Amino acid sequence: MATTDMDLLRFATAGSVDDGKSTLIGRLLLDSKAIFEDQLEAVEATSEAKGYDYTDLALLTDGLRSEREQGITIDVAYRYFATPNRKFIIADTPGHVQYTRNMVTGASTADLGLVLVDARQGLTEQSRRHAVILSLLRVPHLVLAVNKMDLVDFDQEVFDKIHRDFTQFATKLNVPDLEVIPISALQGDNVVTRSDNMPWYSGPTLMHHLEHVHVASDRDLIDARFPVQYVVRPKSDEFHDYRGYAGQVAGGVLKPGDEVVVLPSGMTSKISKIDLFDKEITEAFPPMSVTVHLEDDVDVSRGDMIARVNNAPTPSQDIDAMVCWMTTAPLQPRQKLAIKHTTRTGRALVKDIAYRLDVNTLHRDQDTKELAVNEIGRVTLRTTVPLLVDPYSKNRTTGSFILIDEATGVTVGAGMING
Structure with a gap:
């Protein structure tokens, strides 16, 4: 099949520091033959120079020098690869709370969210926050990859507990499709090939699930x-x-x-x-x-x-939305900003901030007077031009917008319109 005719899956990865996210992406790139020989040789040489007895696959993805120095992912890095069944675009998003805006950016167009947890740590506050953000962004498919199973001796009880805890937490969220997979990114268990170390697991490997998850029906094919x-x-x-x-x-x-x-x-x-x-x-x-x-x-x-004719959006100048604020100067009532919705631009006045959402606990702080950088809250706007909107839950394209600082031209907020 020609690559131009192949199905495309966009997925966003998220995980806490040291959960092995960059190693997992490196493993996917390596095992899908998306790495050039000279790249692999350079990574092997660097790993050997550092005294590792294994190939540090994270070196394939942590491209920013500041990331390599800190050992963390801070920017959204896009990676591309293909298998005989599907093309993929990976948005490698940062896990730290101060980079929430980067994660929102990377996951906003994703068909699937891949959350990594360390089998030794179990579910953490960051794991829950990543799941909440993916749920807010209406990413239709979620995979929880329980990594580093080799460091807990491939213990089924450890996996079952994390599976149980996360499934229970996910009932509070809007997660239509959830898959939980035990893996070892470093050794390749259940990433591309099925692991002999976990005979108790009968589900799909990660790559098999990514290749076969059905995404065509996720898009709104009714409302033109x-x-x-x-x-x-x-x-x-x-x-x-x-x-x-x-x-x-x-x-x-x-x-x-x-x-x-x-x-x-x-x-x-x-x-x-x-x-x-x-x-x-x-x-x-x-x-x-x-x-x-x-x-x-x-x-x-x-x-x-x-x-x-009989199924058109209603033009509206009053917008009720969840907004992720992306700049250091806080969002405040009466603030004036430029707004871009699909291909239409205008100006918007912030009428009110109803509450700030704590993405760790889902608590709604109704006493808030502003939104700080990386915070998400419910905001009402009045626009100078009518916008042709749908609820974000119905259509992620016509249900979203960005806010722009008119003085600098910088994108300062991303919004998801409530139904």
Whole structure:
């Protein structure tokens, strides 16, 4: 199968310091043959120079010098690899509480969240926080990888206790699909190949689960949403009649002949054809990037949205959302910020901060007057332009937005719209 036709899985990894996250990613890259020989030789030489009696696979992933010096992951690093069954993009996210914003960034587009725990430590506060953040971000699939089983003599009772504790904790969260897998990233047990050291475990290996977890049905294929990113009008004589609207399908299935409405104007038309690169296609669905043509010459511009006539989002200027604050200056009521939702931009006023969510305990602090960096809270906004929103629980694209400091152009917050 050509790689362009292969299914893609985006997954985010999270774990506490020394849980072996970087080693696990190194093992996945190595065992899936995604490492060049010279890279592996360099890692083996460095491991030997340090006096290790094993190959330190974490050296394959901890690319930042400050990470290598501290032995921790502090930035979101994206890794790419493929197997004969699927392509993968890994968002290697940091575990420390002061890098919560980095984890939110890395996990926001993930189909699956992979949380590592050290079998010797069991569930920690950080493990619970990672699961809460993945749940808040509506990551539909969660894997708990119980690592370093070799250091507890592959004891089934140790695994069963962690499995039980985490399953009980997950009942408080929105976790539609959970898989718990015992592994040893250093030795490769149950990562790609099944381990002979754990005959009591009958579930899938980590790689088998990543290759076969079903993600196509996670996207909203009912509510048609097409934010217009660019109006295509070539200046050449050959294409003088060409007028199309380019963008990425955010929801539903679009087909030629569909009756659609352009929002916020409310003008209606029908789809005449859909282009994908240089060819016409019979349907478009998330997350395809296409050019849509309409039968009528209606006024459409960047920031508009094409939807079905009887199933369109309601324009709203009052936004109720969970916001992760990402900058050192705190978020406060009456603050004015730029807001970007899909391809539409405007300005927003912070009307109120209802509460700050403690991501360790799920406690709602209703006495808070501001959100500090890396904190998550419920915020109401008033926007200058109507936004065409859906609840984040329904559509992660049309249900999310970013907040921008107008003076610096820096992204200062990420929001998830409540239903």
